[in-house]
Amino acid sequence: MHYEKKRVLSGMRPTGPLHLGHYVGALDNWKKMADEYDCYFMVADWHALTTEYEEPARISSWIKELFLDFLSAGLDPEKSVLFVQSDIKEHAELTLLLGMLTPLSWLERVPTYKEQKQQLVNKDLSTYGFLGYPLLQTADIIIYNADRVPVGQDQLPHLELAREIVRRFNYLYGTYFTEPEGLLSPAPKLPGIDGRKMSKSYDNAIYLKDSPEEIMKKINQMVTDPARVRRNDKGHPEVCSVYSYQEIFNTDQKEEIAEGCRTASIGCRDCKKQLFERIWQELEPVQKKRKELQNNMDFVNEVREQGKKKALQRAEKTIRDVHRLMGLL
Ligand code: SF4
Secondary structure (H helix, E strand, C coil): CCCCCCEEEEEECCCCCCEHHHHHHHHHHHHHHHHHCEEEEEECHHHHHHHHCCCHHHHHHHHHHHHHHHHHCCCCCCCEEEEEHHHCCHHHHHHHHHHHHCCHHHHHCCHHHHHHHHHCCCCCCCCHHHHCHHHHHHHHHHCCCCCEEEECHHHHHHHHHHHHHHHHHHHHHCCCCCCCEEEECCCCCCECCCCCECCHHHCCCCECCCCHHHHHHHHHHCCCCCCCCCCCCCCCHHHCHHHHHHHHHCHHHHHHHHHHHHCCCCCHHHHHHHHHHHHHHHHHHHHHHHHHHHCCHHHHHHHHHHHHHHHHHHHHHHHHHHHHHHCCC
């Protein structure tokens, strides 16, 4: 019996080096999804432009870096289509066409629009591009007729908007697009070394490119249970940042560590050392692969070219169909 896999689209903005939060929160998940779904993973450079438009040259250099990160973290171009958003100009055309039928109020009420405008105070985000960013996201998804989109809770309103736009398009011009559904990722959230959200702007991240010395230094700075002042004080792993990492990177020993912390049979120094070993076990092969790829940029460029070809094939078909349905022949 012929069985067609569901299609997934996801992307990352090239705005800086990837950190462990990206690795466990997205890339690791993408690798698993690649076996089950027909996956399209993109470097979302136009999305980066919506907030970084004052320094676009920086984005250009990060595109290459992010593409290298995709491959060195283990995304397999044989299993997934890996591409750069701006290589497929059809995303822009579909965004423009969808813009004609999308009421302004739908975009204005997306909660992240107001929130981000308030949070990113050092940037002027009163732009048409920033307001229209969820529309571009809709085009990214439906141009491949992706029916599954990995999302976090905070992105559900974007997906709801995409579904509304699809319904409106289908109502006006005839049913064509599938309403995408969210794949609520089980991805764990990793705090930064200071306990806040891991972010480049908070300077609290462990990066995939960090050397073992840098990683150890950062782990040593991590906030632990404040009640554990002396070695023989009993601790509470549930309030400790180091432990939230152990839960992710040291799954087979996490219970033992929690018990050791509660009974003071292990000290924070040993606990941190164990964590370092696990993180380095994970990152060493990633860094090794990255070095190999950097010495073989022809291969990396070829992967990008092949991804472009595959993505373009589908995107061009969608645009042809949209022209036909809208009577734009
Ligand atoms: S022993 Fe480990 S889990 Fe417990 S407080 Fe220290 S660093 Fe945290």
